[in-house]
Amino acid sequence: MLPTLIVVFREVLEAALVVGIVAAATKGVAGRSFWIGLGIAVGVLLAGLEAGFARAISDMAQGMGQELFNATILFAAVLMLGWHNVWMGKHGREIAADAQAIGRAVRAGTRPLYAVGIVVGVAVLREGSEVVLFLYGIAAADPGHAASMLVGGLIGLALGVAVGLATYSGLARIPMRHLFRVTSWMITLLAAGLASQGAGFLMAAGVLPSVGGTLWDTSWLLSQSSIPGLVLHTLVGYTAQPDGLQLIFYVATIVGIVGLMRLVSAGAKSRPPAPSAQPAPEAAGE
Amino acid sequence: MRSALLYAAAAALAAVVAVPAAHAEDTITLTLKDHKFTPATIEIPAGTAVKLLVKNMDATPEEFDSSSLHREKVIPGNDQGIVLIGPLKPGTYKFEGEYHDDTAQGRVIVK
Numbered sequence: 001m002l003p004t005l006i007v008v009f010r011e012v013l014e015a016a017l018v019v020g021i022v023a024a025a026t027k028g029v030a031g032r033s034f035w036i037g038l039g040i041a042v043g044v045l046l047a048g049l050e051a052g053f054a055r056a057i058s059d060m061a062q063g064m065g066q067e068l069f070n071a072t073i074l075f076a077a078v079l080m081l082g083w084h085n086v087w088m089g090k091h092g093r094e095i096a097a098d099a100q101a102i103g104r105a106v107r108a109g110t111r112p113l114y115a116v117g118i119v120v121g122v123a124v125l126r127e128g129s130e131v132v133l134f135l136y137g138i139a140a141a142d143p144g145h146a147a148s149m150l151v152g153g154l155i156g157l158a159l160g161v162a163v164g165l166a167t168y169s170g171l172a173r174i175p176m177r178h179l180f181r182v183t184s185w186m187i188t189l190l191a192a193g194l195a196s197q198g199a200g201f202l203m204a205a206g207v208l209p210s211v212g213g214t215l216w217d218t219s220w221l222l223s224q225s226s227i228p229g230l231v232l233h234t235l236v237g238y239t240a241q242p243d244g245l246q247l248i249f250y251v252a253t254i255v256g257i258v259g260l261m262r263l264v265s266a267g268a269k270s271r272p273p274a275p276s277a278q279p280a281p282e283a284a285g286e
Numbered sequence: 287m288r289s290a291l292l293y294a295a296a297a298a299l300a301a302v303v304a305v306p307a308a309h310a311e312d313t314i315t316l317t318l319k320d321h322k323f324t325p326a327t328i329e330i331p332a333g334t335a336v337k338l339l340v341k342n343m344d345a346t347p348e349e350f351d352s353s354s355l356h357r358e359k360v361i362p363g364n365d366q367g368i369v370l371i372g373p374l375k376p377g378t379y380k381f382e383g384e385y386h387d388d389t390a391q392g393r394v395i396v397k
Binding site for chain 2: 003007054055058062063064066067079129130133134136137138140141142200203204205206210213214217219224225239240241243246
């Protein structure tokens with residue numbers, strides 16, 4: 001039961017961290033719980049489908065279907081995270097400055113919320129399909145022990161979710177005026193990490209070349225398969241043995257998102273402020 | 287702006303899927319049975335691209351996982367999958383079956 005618990009916990013942890021960060025980043029934007037919930041539900045459904053079609057997906061593109069599928073959904077999540085950050089950068093100053101402006105932001109903010117749903121869905125899909133395949137395989141191969149293994153899996157799931165909730169409530173404690181900036185950096189690094197993973201899959205599929213090979217190896221310092229290493233891998237994209245290609249994608253994503261955010265908020269600053277919004281404190285800007 | 291992003295994404299996806307993994311490299315068969323890899327040690331020359339045909343003879347799925355090789359792939363039970371590796375610099379690259387990492391261990395030695 002313990003090995004099952006650990007495997008499921010690790011997979012769920014990665015998804016739960018993403019959900020926790022995204023939930024904290026959209027705190028105050030009403031309707032986001034619906035989209036996050038929808039993202040989780042759709043993610044679970046698609047995870048089941050992906051597990052069911054694992055063979056067919058794998059066989060596509062000369063046996064590289066799994067890699068291409070993973071790369072696609074990861075980059076979709078990167079785009080959604082970037083877009084979310086840019087949007088929040090535009091409206092975040094109002095949200096940070098005036099709690100009542102949240103009402104106005106709600107009406108303005110409902111549209112990009114499906115981006116949040118997509119990010120959550122991708123995270124749940126990525127890890128969920130592995131969990132489903134793993135648990136189904138265990139239950140099918142060893143029906144005698146299936147019950148205790150499934151219990152282990154459920155406990156692992158619960159623990160992973162608990163860590164996600166703890167991440168959310170820890171972040172949610174941050175005062176609103178700082179929350180936007182903290183979560184926007186977490187989202188940027190999260191996106192950079194996902195882009196680096198996506199690049200890894202494109203390399204595995206033979207679509208993009210390795211650039212300089214593995215640049216360094218810090219697994220002696222922090223193994224990527226340890227729990228802290230896994231947490232850092234998800235949160236900031238820590239990779240113990242990164243390929244040069246992954247580093248390029250990582251840096252490019254940060255530069256791209258931060259650059260777009262500054263571009264957009266510079267545009268927003270040139271417009272006259274909304275009449276009932278309090279003047280935004282300087283610290284809220286990037 | 288948004289539709290431009292969508293078009294760009296669609297074009298990128300089409301390009302990626304259309305590019306065939308036209309590798310004429312050798313194929314090495316790696317068998318997974320009773321959650322153990324055979325052969326546990328694979329030797330390949332430096333600078334060559336190699337196709338690993340991973341055959342999962344167990345009924346349960348396994349995740350072929352190697353951080354040094356940057357490869358991660360789920361192979362369903364009683365199924366097989368392809369992992370492209372190389373060209374690589376000389377050295378030892380470990381891989382494992384993540385779901386049974388106590389027994390499913392192996393390495394690629396590049397000379």
